[in-house]
Amino acid sequence: MSCVVTFKEKGFKLTPQRKLIMDIIHDNEAHLTTEKIITHVQARMPGVHKSTIYRTLELLEKAGCVYKSALGDKFIYHHPEEGHHHHLVCRKCGQSIDCDEDIFAPVERSIGEEYGFHIDFKHIVMSGLCKECRRKTS
Amino acid sequence: MSCVVTFKEKGFKLTPQRKLIMDIIHDNEAHLTTEKIITHVQARMPGVHKSTIYRTLELLEKAGCVYKSALGDKFIYHHPEEGHHHHLVCRKCGQSIDCDEDIFAPVERSIGEEYGFHIDFKHIVMSGLCKECRRKTS
DNA sequence: ATCGTAATTGCACCTGGTTGTAATTATAAT
DNA sequence: ATTATAATTACAACCAGGTGCAATTACGAT
Structure with a gap:
């Protein structure tokens, strides 16, 4: 370790x-x-x-x-894993999906350009509904 | 009111x-x-x-x-204001900048496409550094 | 204007998280 | 292996936020 x-x-x-x-x-x-x-x-x-x-x-x-x-x-x-620093956590079933690090790159860029603001997007956890739970719910 | x-x-x-x-x-x-x-x-x-x-x-x-x-x-x-539901708050000076509602649209779309995951991006507050504080700090 | 009642308040108490401090312990030096 | 000591632990006390409940109060009906 x-x-x-x-x-x-x-x-x-x-x-x-x-x-x-x-x-x-x-x-x-x-x-x-x-x-x-x-x-x-x-x-x-x-x-x-x-x-x-x-x-x-x-x-x-x-x-x-x-x-x-x-x-x-x-x-x-x-634990810190290299490569993917964001997570999608389903609010229904609780499963966690790793997601790509530069998923926020477009947002970061446009906020920088439009507002001159610099955001620190580090290992963000986002809550929502996964594929299966969306299917079951609807 | x-x-x-x-x-x-x-x-x-x-x-x-x-x-x-x-x-x-x-x-x-x-x-x-x-x-x-x-x-x-x-x-x-x-x-x-x-x-x-x-x-x-x-x-x-x-x-x-x-x-x-x-x-x-x-x-x-x-208070709820119509039109802009996200906020950029400077961690240095504390000022808050309203920002456009559909700033996360590209992220929402790509996560939906790649992972089948649906995220609820409602009035997000993001922390970071504003233009002036970035200038002063560097 | 008064009244009846269901909603709301203030209180007491509880839980999760934080901090100061004396007692304990991991580690480096011998 | 022993020892010195600086870091770490457990404890007590504390603070923010939340909950059950009896006393109070806003508000519709009269």
Whole structure:
């Protein structure tokens, strides 16, 4: 796991708690909410305090070992994958589709041209309806 | 104020608290965070409970009298204006620029075509740097 | 204008997330 | 292997936001 190495190289101590939190986020393909992370961590290692988990998540994000994204009014965490940084999450079935990094390029360009505004589109999570759920609903 | 009429037509009671909250959001051109709304409300009418304010904001949003948007990890409220539903908020100076409704049309289209996914792009608030702040920073 | 009633408010309490701090522990130096 | 120490943890206390409920109030009917 290259993240652990990166993490230690940046001068952070690798405690069992931190290792566990990293493992959980990396082993899980789905995007985890904070609550789910807390549940998983405390299931495997009872007694770990919520403040430790919150602080660790913040630190892991700063260290670049995990990505934090807003999804509606919640935050979800996922491991950083190269190449595709946006996500489409279905509000019905919950599945997550990775999508291309430069999908927002046209928007970025036109906003830059029209308003002189520079937007930072980094690993955006968009909510909506996937193909199957759209079919079922209509 | 047409909103008050709309609000009453939907069968909601117009209490002084609700009137005040509407006034504050409508009088204020800037986008207000919840904290600022609470501060303003309690300045003009001490004793109004925070739970009343939260519930009123939720109700006003459902009634379509105000718009609630996510800006980073906060929510901001603004009155519904026709025609332009997206906002560019500068993370440096805080100014807000209205921007065109169909700015996301290309993205919406390409995601629909490539992934069969349907995204709901309604009054999005995007954070970034405005023209002046970019000039000053660089 | 008064009244009846359903909606609304304020309160108490709860949960998720954050922060200061003393006790603990991972790691580097010996 | 021991030790020194700076980082990290658990805990308590705190704040924003939300919920159930009894007391209050807006508003239609009289």
